[in-house]
Amino acid sequence: MDYEPVIGLEVHVHLKTKTKAFCGCSTEFGKEPNSCVCPVCLGFPGSLPVLNKVALDYAIKVALALNCKVQGYTKFDRKNYFYPDLPKNYQISQYDLPLSKDGFLDIYLQDKFKRIGIQRVHIEEDAGKLIHKDDVSLVDFNRSGIPLLEIVSEPHINSAQESYEYLTTLKSIIQYLGVSDCDMEKGSLRCDANISVKKKGAQELGTKTELKNMNSFKAVKDALAFEIERQSELLNSGKTVVHETRLWDAKELKTISMRTKEEAKDYRYFPEPDLAPFVIKTDKIEDIRKTIPELPREKMLRFIKEYGLSEYDAKILINSREGADYAQNCIEIYPDKDKKIVVNWITGPLLSEANNRNCGLSDLKVSPKDLVELVNSVEKQEISNLSAKSVLTEMIETGKPPTSIIKDKNLIQISDSDILNDIAQKAIEENPDSVNDYKCGKTNALMFLVGQAMKKSKGKANPKTIQEILKRRLADA
Amino acid sequence: MEELIKLTAHELLERLNNKEITSEEIYSALQKRIKEVDSKVRAYVRLDKIDELTNQRTKEPGNKLKGIPVSIKDNICTEGYNTECCSKILEGFRPPYDATVIKKLKEAGASILNAKANMDEFAFGSSTENSFFGPTHNPWNLECVPGGSSGGCAAAVAADEAILALGSDTGGSIRQPASFCGVVGLKPTYGRVSRYGLIAFASSLDQIGPITKDVRDNALLMSCICGYDPLDSTSVNTGVPDYTKVLVNDVKGIKIGIPKEYFIEGLDSEVKSALEESINKLKTLGAEYKEVSLPHTEYAVPVYYIIATAEASSNLARFDGVQYGLRVDKTESLIDMYKKTREAGFGNEAKRRIILGTFALSHGYYDAYYLRALKVRTLIKQDFDAVFKELDCIITPTSPTPAFKIGEKIDEPLKMYLSDIYTISANLAGIPAISIPCGFTKRGLPVGLQILAKPFDEETLFRVAYTFEQNTPWHKMKPKI
Numbered sequence: 016m017d018y019e020p021v022i023g024l025e026v027h028v029h030l031k032t033k034t035k036a037f038c039g040c041s042t043e044f045g046k047e048p049n050s051c052v053c054p055v056c057l058g059f060p061g062s063l064p065v066l067n068k069v070a071l072d073y074a075i076k077v078a079l080a081l082n083c084k085v086q087g088y089t090k091f092d093r094k095n096y097f098y099p100d101l102p103k104n105y106q107i108s109q110y111d112l113p114l115s116k117d118g119f120l121d122i123y124l125q126d127k128f129k130r131i132g133i134q135r136v137h138i139e140e141d142a143g144k145l146i147h148k149d150d151v152s153l154v155d156f157n158r159s160g161i162p163l164l165e166i167v168s169e170p171h172i173n174s175a176q177e178s179y180e181y182l183t184t185l186k187s188i189i190q191y192l193g194v195s196d197c198d199m200e201k202g203s204l205r206c207d208a209n210i211s212v213k214k215k216g217a218q219e220l221g222t223k224t225e226l227k228n229m230n231s232f233k234a235v236k237d238a239l240a241f242e243i244e245r246q247s248e249l250l251n252s253g254k255t256v257v258h259e260t261r262l263w264d265a266k267e268l269k270t271i272s273m274r275t276k277e278e279a280k281d282y283r284y285f286p287e288p289d290l291a292p293f294v295i296k297t298d299k300i301e302d303i304r305k306t307i308p309e310l311p312r313e314k315m316l317r318f319i320k321e322y323g324l325s326e327y328d329a330k331i332l333i334n335s336r337e338g339a340d341y342a343q344n345c346i347e348i349y350p351d352k353d354k355k356i357v358v359n360w361i362t363g364p365l366l367s368e369a370n371n372r373n374c375g376l377s378d379l380k381v382s383p384k385d386l387v388e389l390v391n392s393v394e395k396q397e398i399s400n401l402s403a404k405s406v407l408t409e410m411i412e413t414g415k416p417p418t419s420i421i422k423d424k425n426l427i428q429i430s431d432s433d434i435l436n437d438i439a440q441k442a443i444e445e446n447p448d449s450v451n452d453y454k455c456g457k458t459n460a461l462m463f464l465v466g467q468a469m470k471k472s473k474g475k476a477n478p479k480t481i482q483e484i485l486k487r488r489l490a491d492a
Numbered sequence: 493m494e495e496l497i498k499l500t501a502h503e504l505l506e507r508l509n510n511k512e513i514t515s516e517e518i519y520s521a522l523q524k525r526i527k528e529v530d531s532k533v534r535a536y537v538r539l540d541k542i543d544e545l546t547n548q549r550t551k552e553p554g555n556k557l558k559g560i561p562v563s564i565k566d567n568i569c570t571e572g573y574n575t576e577c578c579s580k581i582l583e584g585f586r587p588p589y590d591a592t593v594i595k596k597l598k599e600a601g602a603s604i605l606n607a608k609a610n611m612d613e614f615a616f617g618s619s620t621e622n623s624f625f626g627p628t629h630n631p632w633n634l635e636c637v638p639g640g641s642s643g644g645c646a647a648a649v650a651a652d653e654a655i656l657a658l659g660s661d662t663g664g665s666i667r668q669p670a671s672f673c674g675v676v677g678l679k680p681t682y683g684r685v686s687r688y689g690l691i692a693f694a695s696s697l698d699q700i701g702p703i704t705k706d707v708r709d710n711a712l713l714m715s716c717i718c719g720y721d722p723l724d725s726t727s728v729n730t731g732v733p734d735y736t737k738v739l740v741n742d743v744k745g746i747k748i749g750i751p752k753e754y755f756i757e758g759l760d761s762e763v764k765s766a767l768e769e770s771i772n773k774l775k776t777l778g779a780e781y782k783e784v785s786l787p788h789t790e791y792a793v794p795v796y797y798i799i800a801t802a803e804a805s806s807n808l809a810r811f812d813g814v815q816y817g818l819r820v821d822k823t824e825s826l827i828d829m830y831k832k833t834r835e836a837g838f839g840n841e842a843k844r845r846i847i848l849g850t851f852a853l854s855h856g857y858y859d860a861y862y863l864r865a866l867k868v869r870t871l872i873k874q875d876f877d878a879v880f881k882e883l884d885c886i887i888t889p890t891s892p893t894p895a896f897k898i899g900e901k902i903d904e905p906l907k908m909y910l911s912d913i914y915t916i917s918a919n920l921a922g923i924p925a926i927s928i929p930c931g932f933t934k935r936g937l938p939v940g941l942q943i944l945a946k947p948f949d950e951e952t953l954f955r956v957a958y959t960f961e962q963n964t965p966w967h968k969m970k971p972k973i
Contacts, residue, residue: 054589058810060582060691061569061591065725095806095853097830104809154814283853285862288695288803290725
C-alpha cells in the first residue's frame with residue numbers, strides 16, 4: 016500500500032546578537048569553556064534576567080519575513096526540567112502567548128511554489144553544552160543564555176525532499192535578514208522533525224515519531240526518508256508505529272529508538288515572574304518591517320523577469336544574499352543583452368571555485384567588473400575558454416585584474432592563420448597514427464589532434480580555427 | 493559606650509555629624525552587644541564573621557549612613573561572603589556579586605555585617621524555626637519565636653544587636669516578625685526595591701525592606717535602597733521621594749479604612765483591643781475612619797500558598813548539586829545525585845513547599861490551581877483598588893496573635909500559615925505595608941499594627957506611622973536582655 020508522509024519541522028536558530036538573551040555576556044563561538052559567563056547565565060541564586068532588546072528586534076524581523084502575525088502582547092514562560100546543562104533547571108521560553116504565529120514559507124519545487132505554514136516563531140534561551148570525558152561529564156556554559164528562535168512549521172511537509180527545500184529556504188531567508196549564521200556545524204541551526212505516515216488521501220493522521228540528532232540538512236532528509244520507509248513497512252506488515260523519540264545514527268544511516276516508554280513530558284510551564292509581559296507597538300513592528308530586504312523568493316522572480324534567467328539559474332543565484340548581490344552587479348554591468356553567458360560563468364566556474372573554498376561568491380577576490388572583463392575577453396575571442404579558467408583561478412588567488420594576468424602570461428589567443436598552420440602541421444607530423452585513424456574514419460582522432468595542437472600553443476590557439484585548419488589539411492593530405 | 497547601641501540610626505548620625513562619636517565606636521559597641529546577648533537570642537548565623545565588616549570607605553564614608561552598620565538577612569547576596577538562606581543546600585555558597593541593595597548601601601556609606609541574620613530556610617516560615625542553624629529567640633520572651641521569616645533581623649533590632657536591618661517579605665516575612673519583636677518593618681510596593689541579588693522564594697511576591705527601631709530610621713534606610721534597577725526587569729522606573737522628608741506629625745484629614753474581614757474569629761483579644769486603642773488614638777489625632785470591605789480576603793491564604801509554592805518549586809530547582817552548594821557524592825547516576833543532594837540539603841518545610849508547588853503546576857492541575865489562583869489574585873488586588881479610590885490607607889492588625897511559643901506550631905503547618913493571614917494580601921496585591929508597634933499584651937509581648945497604602949504611596953505609610961509613633965510610647969520600649 017502507498018503511504019503519504021506528514022512532516023512538521025521544529026527549527027532552532029541562534030540569533031547573532033553581540034550579547035546573550037538575558038545578560039551582557041558575549042555570544043562569540045569557540046571561546047575557552049566557561050569564559051563567557053556571569054551570575055545570570057550561570058543561573059546563580061539571586062540573579063535576574065533582562066531581555067536583550069536586539070534579540071527581540073531580530074526575532075520580530077524573522078517573524079515578519081516568515082509572514083507571521085507579530086503579537087502585540089507577549090510574555091515569557093518557564094519550561095521546567097532538570098538537566099545539568101540547564102543551570103536554573105528551567106528554560107526561559109514562550110508558551111501560550113508566543114511572539115508571533117500563523118505565518119508561512121513558500122518553497123520552490125521544480126516548477127512551482129508550495130506554501131508551508133509556520134505555526135509559531137518564539138524566543139527562548141539556549142542551554143549549555145555537556146562534554147563527556149572518560150568517567151566525568153563537564154559543562155560549558157558559554158552557550159547558556161544565547162538567544163534562540165524556535166520556528167515551528169505546520170505539518171504541511173510531505174516528503175523528505177520537501178523538508179530539505181524548507182530548510183534551505185528558511186536558512187536563506189534568515190541569512191538574508193542577517194540575524195543568524197544558520198550554521199548547523201556550529202550548532203547555530205538545529206532541527207528536529209515530527210513524522211507520521213498515513214494512507215494516501217486519508218484524513219486521519221498516523222502515529223508520529225520525533226526525530227532528533229540530525230546534524231545537517233542532508234541528515235534531516237536522509238533520516239526522514241529512512242523513517243518514511245520504516246513506518247510504511249511496519250504498517251504494511253500489520254504492525255503499529257510506536258509514539259517515541261528516535262535518534263538519527265549518521266554512521267549506520269538509520270533511526271534508533273531513544274525512549275521506548277511513552278513518557279508523558281510535563282514541563283510545568285508557567286509565566287516567568289522575573290520578566291513582566293510586554294506590549295509590542297504597531298509602530299515598532301512597522302519600523303522593523305521597513306528594514307527587511309528583498310527576500311529570496313522575490314529576488315528569484317525578479318531575476319527571471321528582469322534578466323531573463325532560467326528558474327534553475329535564478330534559484331542558484333539567490334541562495335545567499337551576498338551571492339545574489341554579486342551576481343546582480345555582474346549582470347547589471349555586463350554589456351550584452353543576453354545575460355546567460357555571464358550567468359553561466361557565475362553558476363559554473365566561479366561557484367565551483369567558491370564551493371571548493373567553502374566560501375560565498377562575494378568572498379572570492381573577484382570584483383564584478385573584473386569578472387565581466389574576463390568574460391568579455393572570451394567573447395571577443397581574445398583568449399580561449401581554457402585560458403580564461405586558469406586566469407580566473409589566478410584572479411581568485413591573487414586578486415589581480417584579468418587584463419594584467421592575460422598580459423603577464425601572454426595568453427592572448429592566437430588567431431593568426433600562418434602561426435596556426437605551422438602548429439597544425441607539426442601536430443600532424445608528430446602523430447601519424449592519429450592521422451591514419453582519422454583517415455580510416457575514426458573522427459575522434461580529430462579531437463585528439465586538436466588537443467595536441469592546443470597543447471603546442473600553450474592553450475592560446477583559437478580552438479575553432481585550429482580545428483578547421485586541421486580538418487582541411489587532413490582532407491588535403 | 494553601652495548606650496550607643498540603644499540609639500537609632502538617625503540619633504547616631506546626629507552625633508556623628510557633631511563629631512561626638514566615630515563609626516568605629518558604634519561598631520565596637522555593637523560587636524560587644526552581639527557577643528553579650530546573641531548566645532540567648534541567636535539572631536545571627538556564622539557568628540565567627542562578626543568581627544568582619546565590609547564597606548567602601550575609601551575616603552569619606554557616604555553621607556547618608558556614614559559607616560553605620562546594617563545587618564542583612566541570609567538570603568541577600570553579599571559578594572565574597574556566605575549567603576546560604578539558612579539552608580544546608582547552600583552550605584558554603586559565596587556569591588560572586590553584591591545584591592543591588594547592598595551596592596546601594598555601600599554607596600550610601602553603610603557598613604555591612606558579614607555575619608548574616610537568621611531566617612526560616614529560604615524564607616519558608618513564620619517563626620524562624622525552619623532555619624538550618626536552629627531557631628532565633630524573641631528578645632521579649634526567649635521561649636517565644638521572633639516571627640519569620642526575617643526573625644533574625646527583627647530580633648536583632650529589638651535586642652539592640654542591630655542598628656538597621658534588611659529583611660525580605662514574601663507574605664509577611666518583614667512585618668510579622670517586626671510585630672512580634674516590637675520594631676518597625678516595611679514591605680515596599682512590588683517593584684520599588686530591586687530584587688537583584690535576593691535569592692528568590694516567590695519572584696512575583698518578594699520584596700526587600702527595612703526593619704528598624706523607629707519610623708524615621710525606616711524611612712532613612714528605605715531612601716537608601718529603593719529605586720529603579722536596570723538589572724531587575726520588575727523594578728519600576730518611577731521617581732523616588734526622600735522619605736525622611738515626608739515625616740510630619742500630622743494625620744488630619746487622612747482617610748483610613750478598617751476592613752471588617754480582618755476583625756474576625758481567630759483574632760487574639762489582646763491584639764484586638766490594642767488595635768482598637770490605636771485606632772482611637774489616630775482618631776483623636778484627626779484621622780477619619782470608615783469601615784470597608786475587602787470581600788476576597790478569605791481566599792488570600794489559599795491563593796498565596798498556590799502561587800508562592802509554585803514559583804518556589806521552580807526557583808529552587810537550581811539547587812541541584814551541579815554548580816554550587818551541597819552535593820552528595822558517591823551516587824549511582826545523575827538522577828540519583830539530584831535526589832540525594834536535594835533530600836539531604838532541604839529541610840522539611842522546603843520539601844513540603846516544593847512538592848506543593850510542583851503539584852500545582854502539573855499537567856491537569858494547572859488550570860484548577862495555579863491559573864485560578866492568578867485570577868483570584870487579580871480580584872484581591874481589585875478589592876484594594878476600590879478601597880483606595882476613596883481612602884488613603886487601611887489599618888489592620890499585623891498578625892492575629894502575639895509571638896507564640898517555640899515549637900507550638902511547628903508540626904501544624906496550616907496553623908502556622910494562618911499567622912500570615914493579615915499580611916499576605918499586600919504581597920498578592922503588590923501594595924506597600926508597614927508594621928509598627930502599637931501596644932503590649934499582659935504578658936509583655938509586643939503587638940503590631942499594619943498600615944497599607946496604594947502602590948508607590950510609601951509616603952502615606954510613613955506619615956501615618958510617624959504620627960502614630962510620635963504620639964505613643966511603644967517604640968521606646970526595650971526588652972530586658
